[in-house]
Amino acid sequence: MKINKIVRNKIFLSNEEIMDINLDIKTKYDLKEDMDIESLYDEISYEASLAKALYYLSLRDRTEEELRIKLGGKFRNASSIDRAVKKVREMGYINDHDYAFSYIKNSRFGEKRAEFELMKRGISKKIISEVLALGEGVSDYDKLKKAIKKVMHKTDKQIIQYLIRQGFELEDILYVLRHAKEER
Template sequence: MENSAGSVFSENAERIVTDSVFQKKDPARRSIFLDGKYAFSMSPETFRLFPIEINQKLTAKQIEIILSHEEYEKAKTLVLRYLSVRMRSEHEILLYLKKKELSETSIRRTIAYCKELGYINDREYAATFTRDMLQLNRYGIQKIRFQLVKRGVSKDIIDDILENQITEAEQYQIALDLARKKVNLSRDKNRLKEKIYSYLRQRGFKYSIIQRVLKEVL
């Protein structure tokens, strides 16, 4: 059910809480009725913070505060579910929350909450992402940089991670392994150099590394 507490009435006017019942589909949540009509629902977290009672009078401002906090609780639940799949950058989470049409206030509070608890950490995210892209996906440093920029990670963090986490020798060995597989599978030996060069460039390896690899395999 949608919230109907925002019905037009004076900011100074008061509405009376006429009922508070647990929902059938989600027993942890409460449906709040004002003046005999359903108005909004509350999560356990919101109700603990605002334990409203039957016959209590609520002003428009009080209702606005309750609904604002309820949206914040919803945003936190959405983000924690989103993060349960894999780590995300701050930028990814920001875009995700904006798609949910949440208020800027709820989005800012949720991101601050996640940062405080360590759920959002772009440096840790970039380090893990880089290691996975290198070892599992077998991508070169340029491809990894592009993907991190795309995910909104700052240039300072990207530069630091790529300079200190990936060695030249490691990049070379991965590129060499990929090139050797191409050599073994290729039937057209005449265009092999061109194919390997194009393949490694697409995977984000630097020109200097590709040249070393070509000298080794051809």
């Protein structure tokens, strides 16, 4: 495998792969055009994946699955991606349990919608169940009251449909809605 071309922070390889690298990697391995990197490919790919993973995590928190997908869009070497994800997990930069806890605690959604959103992000059902069992954060009733205040001008049917889409239980919606109307 040879380097066909180097343009800024990208190397174009003979296997049609385009790999993002940083200046440190370019300098460390003294990368040049027409250089054979067969023996260095795994290590270069790992270091580039790790650097890109750290960059992505500096932008926002991500789940392990989100990070794998993001890196998979940039790099072909799956073993290097796995090593990079494992390394950032060991460094403490990703933790799906903490991510789920934070998401549920700060979410404006009801339990069902929050669970759906977390599963969409690659969090396992087991982790979600553990976090929901802790029951920390803003209660569903408080979230529900806040959501109802935003849509009180609508009809009851529209309010209920909206709140169900937000992941709240029907019996909770009816209970809070009944009390909200009594307070008016």
